[in-house]
Amino acid sequence: xxxxxxxxxxxxxxxxxxxxxxxxxxxxxxxxxxxxxxxxxxxxxxxxxxxxxxxxxxxxxxxxxxxxxxxxxxxxxxxxxxxxxxxxxxxxxxxxxxxxxxxxxxxxxxxxxxxxxxxxxxxxxxxxxxxxxxxxxxxxxxxxxxxxxxxxxxxxxxxxxxxxxxxxxxxxxxxxxxxxxxxxxxxxxxxxxxxxxxxxxxxxxxxxxxxxxxxxxxxxxxxxxxxxxxxxxxxxxxxxxxxxxxxxxxxxxxxxxxxxxxxxxxxxxxxxxxxxxxxxxxxxxxxxxxxxxxxxxxxxxxxxxxxxxxxxxxxxxxxxxxxxxxxxxxxxxxxxxxxxxxxxxxxxxxxxxxxxxxxxxxxxxxxxxxxxxxxxxxxxxxxxxxxxxxxxxxxxxxxxxxxxxxxxxxxxxxxxxxxxxxxxxxxxxxxxxxxxxxxxxxxxxxxxxxxxxxxxxxxxxxxxxxxxxxxxxxxxxxxxxxxxxxxxxxxxxxxxxxxxxxxxxxxxxxxxxxxxxxxxxxxxxxxxxxxxxxxxxxxxxxxxxxxxxxxxxxxxxxxxxxxxxxxxxxxxxxxxxxxxxxxxxxxxxxxxxxxxxxxxxxxxxxxxxxxxxxxxxxxxxxxxxxxxxxxxxxxxxxxxxxxxxxxxxxxxxxxxxxxxxxxxxxxxxxxxxxxxxxxxxxxxxxxxxxxxxxxxxxxxxxxxxxxxxxxxxxxxxxxxxxxxxxxxxxxxxxxxxxxxxxxxxxxxxxxxxxxxxxxxxxxxxxxxxxxxxxxxxxxxxxxxxxxxxxxxxxxxxxxxxxxxxxxxxxxxxxxxxxxxxxxxxxxxxxxxxxxxxxxxxxxxxxxxxxxxxxxxxxxxxxxxxxxxxxxxxxxxxxxxxxxxxxxxxxx
Numbered sequence: 001x002x003x004x005x006x007x008x009x010x011x012x013x014x015x016x017x018x019x020x021x022x023x024x025x026x027x028x029x030x031x032x033x034x035x036x037x038x039x040x041x042x043x044x045x046x047x048x049x050x051x052x053x054x055x056x057x058x059x060x061x062x063x064x065x066x067x068x069x070x071x072x073x074x075x076x077x078x079x080x081x082x083x084x085x086x087x088x089x090x091x092x093x094x095x096x097x098x099x100x101x102x103x104x105x106x107x108x109x110x111x112x113x114x115x116x117x118x119x120x121x122x123x124x125x126x127x128x129x130x131x132x133x134x135x136x137x138x139x140x141x142x143x144x145x146x147x148x149x150x151x152x153x154x155x156x157x158x159x160x161x162x163x164x165x166x167x168x169x170x171x172x173x174x175x176x177x178x179x180x181x182x183x184x185x186x187x188x189x190x191x192x193x194x195x196x197x198x199x200x201x202x203x204x205x206x207x208x209x210x211x212x213x214x215x216x217x218x219x220x221x222x223x224x225x226x227x228x229x230x231x232x233x234x235x236x237x238x239x240x241x242x243x244x245x246x247x248x249x250x251x252x253x254x255x256x257x258x259x260x261x262x263x264x265x266x267x268x269x270x271x272x273x274x275x276x277x278x279x280x281x282x283x284x285x286x287x288x289x290x291x292x293x294x295x296x297x298x299x300x301x302x303x304x305x306x307x308x309x310x311x312x313x314x315x316x317x318x319x320x321x322x323x324x325x326x327x328x329x330x331x332x333x334x335x336x337x338x339x340x341x342x343x344x345x346x347x348x349x350x351x352x353x354x355x356x357x358x359x360x361x362x363x364x365x366x367x368x369x370x371x372x373x374x375x376x377x378x379x380x381x382x383x384x385x386x387x388x389x390x391x392x393x394x395x396x397x398x399x400x401x402x403x404x405x406x407x408x409x410x411x412x413x414x415x416x417x418x419x420x421x422x423x424x425x426x427x428x429x430x431x432x433x434x435x436x437x438x439x440x441x442x443x444x445x446x447x448x449x450x451x452x453x454x455x456x457x458x459x460x461x462x463x464x465x466x467x468x469x470x471x472x473x474x475x476x477x478x479x480x481x482x483x484x485x486x487x488x489x490x491x492x493x494x495x496x497x498x499x500x501x502x503x504x505x506x507x508x509x510x511x512x513x514x515x516x517x518x519x520x521x522x523x524x525x526x527x528x529x530x531x532x533x534x535x536x537x538x539x540x541x542x543x544x545x546x547x548x549x550x551x552x553x554x555x556x557x558x559x560x561x562x563x564x565x566x567x568x569x570x571x572x573x574x575x576x577x578x579x580x581x582x583x584x585x586x587x588x589x590x591x592x593x594x595x596x597x598x599x600x601x602x603x604x605x606x607x608x609x610x611x612x613x614x615x616x617x618x619x620x621x622x623x624x625x626x627x628x629x630x631x632x633x634x635x636x637x638x639x640x641x642x643x644x645x646x647x648x649x650x651x652x653x654x655x656x657x658x659x660x661x662x663x664x665x666x667x668x669x670x671x672x673x674x675x676x677x678x679x680x681x682x683x684x685x686x687x688x689x690x691x692x693x694x695x696x697x698x699x700x701x702x703x704x705x706x707x708x709x710x711x712x713x714x715x716x717x718x719x720x721x722x723x724x725x726x727x728x729x730x731x732x733x734x735x736x737x738x739x740x741x742x743x744x745x746x747x748x749x750x751x752x753x754x755x756x757x758x759x760x761x762x763x764x765x766x767x768x769x770x771x772x773x774x775x776x777x778x779x780x781x782x783x784x785x786x787x788x789x790x791x792x793x794x795x796x797x798x799x800x801x802x803x804x805x806x807x808x809x810x811x812x813x814x815x816x817x818x819x820x821x822x823x824x825x826x827x828x829x830x831x832x833x834x835x836x837x838x839x840x841x842x843x844x845x846x847x848x849x850x851x852x853x854x855x856x857x858x859x860x861x862x863x864x865x866x867x868x869x870x871x872x873x874x875x876x877x878x879x880x881x882x883x884x885x886x887x888x889x890x891x
Contacts, residue, residue: 040081068083126147142167156182291310291314433457567596680706
């Protein structure tokens with residue numbers, strides 16, 4: 001049905017047909033008016049015309065024959081102008097010209113799907129007094145919608161939707177001046193300031209279609225004293241934070257309403273039994289809300305219902321058998337559109353499914369995943385489902401009893417059987433399914449070798465998930481599977497070398513198998529057009545150095561290579577003395593490289609990963625200091641919360657949630673995965689940089705089992721999101737900062753086996769971790785509860801503030817680190833400019849500019865010069881330190 005009712009489609013199709021027919025009959029009789037031809041040519045001048053789009057708009061031709069122009073067959077006046085772009089190659093770009101006002105009989109204007117460069121909708125639009133149809137949707141307009149549109153008193157259809165969420169209104173009072181309006185689409189327009197939006201809509205008695213999706217609406221009255229728009233057939237309020245019950249006044253239009261969409265509206269409460277009165281309803285969508293209670297039994301009385309979607313709610317109880325009555329009644333009344341889509345996934349529905357299946361045999365879509373359904377599904381119960389295209393029974397307690405030689409009557413496009421009990425053998429009936437686009441057999445306890453026919457089953461396969469089974473075998477060459485976007489074979493027993501993979505692959509998850517050898521096939525898949533976003537190869541026996549192919553990994557968001565046998569430096573140096581961390585992978589959100597054999601220092605380029613949310617470099621041979629520039633992790637520091645990449649996806653923490661998101665193409669509302677940093681079990685030295693405490697969004701921090709020295713940063717208490725902090729098995733000294741008691745979310749704390757001293761900070765009763773003696777063991781100079789050592793008989797320590805010694809060390813460390821990294825990070829332009837001005841050998845620098853190998857060698861040489869200069873700078877640091885100490889003493 002789409003977003004428009006059948007009635008209005010017929011009306012406007014007839015209008016357009018009339019324009020076409022009259023124009024065809026008039027071509028040999030009446031030509032367009034000269035003044036209107038000139039007006040159109042002036043209008044054309046406002047655009048950067050793409051090739052061919054308005055090529056027919058030339059003076060020599062009758063303007064009634066121009067593309068998109070329709071005229072009256074008697075008078076020759078221009079009646080309609082349809083310049084919507086059907087594809088990007090025909091996009092009109094520019095601005096609207098006032099010459100449109102010289103088309104006095106213009107009643108139809110469609111400029112949708114063009115680009116008006118974020119200009120405002122001009123006020124003169126309100127002077128096109130003959131307009132009955134106005135469509136400026138998806139045209140890149142910006143700013144406030146002019147109230148002058150209310151002057152178009154003949155308007156029957158107005159569409160200003162999908163303008164990149166850049167349009168807004170102060171109020172909708174101007175709608176009251178449009179008494180004949182039948183279609184109103186303001187989808188994506190900011191209506192947050194229009195507090196009276198529903199009152200304004202109520203002034204439109206002729207309204208048939210109303211689209212207000214994603215309009216930032218927050219107030220929804222539950223009742224109305226008098227409802228005027230009682231002719232409404234299409235009502236879309238989806239993607240608004242209404243946070244209310246289902247409004248009662250909806251039932252006043254139950255006899256006319258055909259399409260009702262309230263998905264993602266934060267709806268609460270139960271579904272009323274009064275929906276029995278919606279006898280004309282064809283589409284009902286309440287998905288992604290907070291509805292509770294049971295599905296009303298009398299839903300079966302909605303005899304016109306074709307699509308029912310109430311997935312992603314909190315509904316419970318059995319699926320009412322009344323739903324099956326819909327199709328019976330439809331057949332009895334000779335309805336042409338039976339119930340064809342039933343989407344009930346992600347609720348708490350229970351009971352057997354097989355009792356209702358025979359009554360739903362005309363379904364095209366059956367989705368009941370992630371409920372508490374049970375029972376035995378046999379091939380006999382599905383034998384009449386010849387129209388079925390989508391079947392998702394995942395994550396229930398169902399047993400599937402299909403014989404090996406069964407040939408279903410349907411050809412499925414989506415198959416979801418995750419966690420279903422179907423026997424240990426690979427399901428042979430799948431061999432009959434030639435149109436599969438999405439297949440999920442994860443957690444199904446299937447074992448054995450995957451049959452060879454399976455890998456060539458469906459050329460249209462896009463999503464394949466066989467994870468968490470006991471499947472085995474070597475993978476064939478998969479490069480010919482050009483449609484595949486997601487491949488998840490994780491936690492099985494596949495072995496051998498990695499094969500060639502599909503070129504369009506976006507997500508590759510092979511964790512927990514027995515793959516061996518290099519990952520060179522991954523590099524072969526990567527090129528300038530690759531779309532790989534998720535690469536998870538953890539828990540295999542892959543080996544060798546990471547190859548030099550990451551310059552093409554611009555789309556990579558999650559990289560997990562932990563628990564393999566990779567070796568070499570972290571990361572390996574490339575030929576141009578740069579690294580792939582933070583340069584090629586600057587959009588990375590997740591980096592898991594734990595438990596390999598990398599060595600070397602943590603490169604400062606790591607700090608360029610501003611969108612990183614999970615990073616695990618644990619269990620290596622990494623040495624050196626933690627870079628102070630680590631506070632450049634903008635998402636962890638909550639300094640870029642609206643970044644385009646922050647969608648919190650990672651399989652190691654939420655395998656199931658990721659599978660659901662990739663499967664459904666969306667993500668459950670309100671779910672965020674924790675931000676994690678794990679550098680444990682390495683050979684890191686130096687102090688914990690104070691800048692680390694700026695990562696206030698960090699939930700888990702693990703620096704344990706290193707050689708870190710110095711103090712715990714004084715302002716550790718500013719990391720309010722921490723619920724796990726492990727600094728154990730280092731050489732940290734001095735007091736525990738009192739601010740650590742401010743970490744009220746902390747559930748795990750381990751400061752054991754260090755050289756900490758003084759009194760364990762006092763705390764309130766909610767901070768239970770401070771009462772666990774294991775958190776502080778192995779620090780002989782610590783005292784106070786929960787330790788047995790009494791501070792009254794021990795050396796006195798400050799427990800009210802960090803000592804001046806700590807502040808001095810942090811300050812000095814900061815200066816030294818900034819100087820050291822200053823030389824590392826200094827752009828090559830400034831170095832070359834300085835040398836150039838001193839020596840004057842411009843010819844030498846010109847040679848470097850065109851000879852890559854010379855430039856490489858010379859810049860590495862400059863690094864040695866920086867080291868020598870560093871010694872001189874240390875003298876200046878010592879003087880600054882002495883001066884700082886004197887200032888502290890005077891204070």
